[in-house]
Amino acid sequence: MPGPTASPARVRPARVRVLSVAGTDPTGGAGIHADLKSFAAHGAYGMAVVTALVAQNTHGVRAVHVPDVAFLRAQLDAVSDDVTVDAVKIGMLGTRAVADEVAAWLARTRPPVVVLDPVMVATSGDRLLDRDAEEAVRRLVAHADLVTPNLPELGVLLGEPAARTWRAAVDQARRLARASAVTVLLKGGHLDGDASPDAVVDATTVVELDAVRVATTATHGTGCSLSAAVAALRPRRPDWVTAVREAKAWLTGAIAAGEALAVGSGRGPVDHLHHAATLGAPPFGDEAWDAVADVRAACDDLPFVRALADGTLRTDAFEAYLHQDALYLAAYSRVLARASELAPDGAAQAFWARGASRCLDVEAELHRDRLDRAGRAWGGPASAVTTGYTDHLLAVGARGSYAELTAAVLPCYWLYADIGARVLARAGDLGAHPYGDWIGTYGDPGFAAAADEARRLTDEAAREVGAATRARMLAAFVRSCEHEVAFFDQVDAAAPAPRGPAALAAAGRAAP
Ligand SMILES: Nc1ncnc2c1ncn2[C@@H]1O[C@H](COP(=O)(O)OP(=O)(O)O)[C@@H](O)[C@H]1O
Ligand SMILES: Cc1ncc(COP(=O)(O)O)c(N)n1
Numbered sequence: 001m002p003g004p005t006a007s008p009a010r011v012r013p014a015r016v017r018v019l020s021v022a023g024t025d026p027t028g029g030a031g032i033h034a035d036l037k038s039f040a041a042h043g044a045y046g047m048a049v050v051t052a053l054v055a056q057n058t059h060g061v062r063a064v065h066v067p068d069v070a071f072l073r074a075q076l077d078a079v080s081d082d083v084t085v086d087a088v089k090i091g092m093l094g095t096r097a098v099a100d101e102v103a104a105w106l107a108r109t110r111p112p113v114v115v116l117d118p119v120m121v122a123t124s125g126d127r128l129l130d131r132d133a134e135e136a137v138r139r140l141v142a143h144a145d146l147v148t149p150n151l152p153e154l155g156v157l158l159g160e161p162a163a164r165t166w167r168a169a170v171d172q173a174r175r176l177a178r179a180s181a182v183t184v185l186l187k188g189g190h191l192d193g194d195a196s197p198d199a200v201v202d203a204t205t206v207v208e209l210d211a212v213r214v215a216t217t218a219t220h221g222t223g224c225s226l227s228a229a230v231a232a233l234r235p236r237r238p239d240w241v242t243a244v245r246e247a248k249a250w251l252t253g254a255i256a257a258g259e260a261l262a263v264g265s266g267r268g269p270v271d272h273l274h275h276a277a278t279l280g281a282p283p284f285g286d287e288a289w290d291a292v293a294d295v296r297a298a299c300d301d302l303p304f305v306r307a308l309a310d311g312t313l314r315t316d317a318f319e320a321y322l323h324q325d326a327l328y329l330a331a332y333s334r335v336l337a338r339a340s341e342l343a344p345d346g347a348a349q350a351f352w353a354r355g356a357s358r359c360l361d362v363e364a365e366l367h368r369d370r371l372d373r374a375g376r377a378w379g380g381p382a383s384a385v386t387t388g389y390t391d392h393l394l395a396v397g398a399r400g401s402y403a404e405l406t407a408a409v410l411p412c413y414w415l416y417a418d419i420g421a422r423v424l425a426r427a428g429d430l431g432a433h434p435y436g437d438w439i440g441t442y443g444d445p446g447f448a449a450a451a452d453e454a455r456r457l458t459d460e461a462a463r464e465v466g467a468a469t470r471a472r473m474l475a476a477f478v479r480s481c482e483h484e485v486a487f488f489d490q491v492d493a494a495a496p497a498p499r500g501p502a503a504l505a506a507a508g509r510a511a512p
Helices: 031-041 069-080 096-109 131-143 151-158 166-180 222-236 240-256 274-278 284-291 293-299 303-310 315-342 346-374 384-399 402-427 436-443 445-462 467-489 501-507
Strands: 017-022 045-050 053-057 060-065 087-090 114-116 183-187 198-201 206-209
Touching: 017 031, 017 222, 031 045, 031 222, 045 069, 069 096, 087 222, 096 131, 114 131, 114 222, 131 151, 131 166, 151 166, 151 183, 166 183, 166 198, 166 206, 183 222, 183 240, 198 240, 206 240, 222 240, 240 274, 240 467, 274 467, 284 293, 284 402, 284 445, 284 467, 293 402, 293 467, 303 315, 303 402, 303 467, 315 346, 315 384, 315 402, 315 467, 346 445, 384 402, 384 467, 402 436, 402 445, 402 467, 436 445, 445 467
Parallel strands: 017 045, 017 087, 087 114
Antiparallel strands: 053 060, 183 198, 198 206
């Protein structure tokens, strides 16, 4: 605990401190009102400096009043003279004088993260930036780390006509990134079709983020909300792609929930707190564990689990199981690598990557120490049960939601550790047990710690999502648990030993 004399500057603040420099929307859907809600929705502490007062609603803009720039400067300095600003989001500027004043303040204060949403025309079609201010906004790009144009705005920033296709827009974004040494978040909201892709583009790379287009009228303030969310996230995320991916997933949910707010009769706002239904909900793990109580109870009575615990399991059945386990682990490793790719921070990324690597070690060990020793080729294909399980995991991974993927991969840690603990307890003296060395691995404290951490990361991911995603997390978790049970149950542990060459080979071998 820091003592009373500790310097406040050395204490990591509880929340990221983010400043919006933007115009107003008295109906709360766009501008600084949207920004402050987006900041709060991402756990940041929000501040706002007003560039322009806008009389607008969900139908459009009625009037704009831009206060004197001396007053803008007074607002900006009031913040920066007192508060450490971790990130700035810049939205509507209105006039050239305002844009230049903001540029001068950025040059003086050099905030660590600057996101520029080059607001020019509202969704309603009303202009929010004077034509003679476009050059000033182009100059402002030099002070930004991330610029978030939609298709028409990107054209203006380059002094070119707006791109008519996504390919042409990505090409324009690449040229802007190179010319201005800035990262570009290109927004595809203005495209036709049933997708609403975005792309994070810098001088050398293009990362496209796919999203389905939600059929809705609730698109007022989407650009404001997205850029504000990215600004709030970036100080505590390793790179732009991670921050944008997370913000975009949240925004898609916010757009889908917007109409239910019943705000206005035109193009309504998004629901920034759409995930608030799950704020304060019990940890995901508690809910999920209760949901699979029956499945867990059924595990102990599986013939395979009983026979493994009491040592009566036939060796050929055990080896068939190990063979499927090795095939499973190879695929599971790829799924964990995908979780690492989608992870929101470095610690989670490293945890899943270590898991992926460990699976391959265990798979190699299985072949070297157990299956190859069995003295026959273990080249058979994955069973339908194994493939069913790995296909489920790969499908969740392909959908690209980190939270759902953590829920899908969790049972392989948690349910497996849970069953293993009970097999271990039932097995008795492992020295005299035919499968003692295998069952002993169930007591590995390293594995128990990894299961705890996987659960913690899943709980953490669940805190960020809305009710719909949480329901999909639960479905993915339950499905994986059912696959775990089917996996143990796929080997016919009760049947007599098979006849033929495999049985002969098995008969000549010592128990593992
Ligand atoms: N109907 C929609 N469904 C899903 N995402 C959308 C929809 N409309 C816009 N978006 C997303 O909202 C964000 C803002 O996009 P866009 O409308 O292009 O910007 P702006 O609001 O600045 O014009 C982008 O991430 C875009 O992909
Ligand atoms: C003050 C202000 N800033 C920005 C927008 C753009 O909003 P949209 O995302 O709907 O184009 C707006 N309507 N009002």
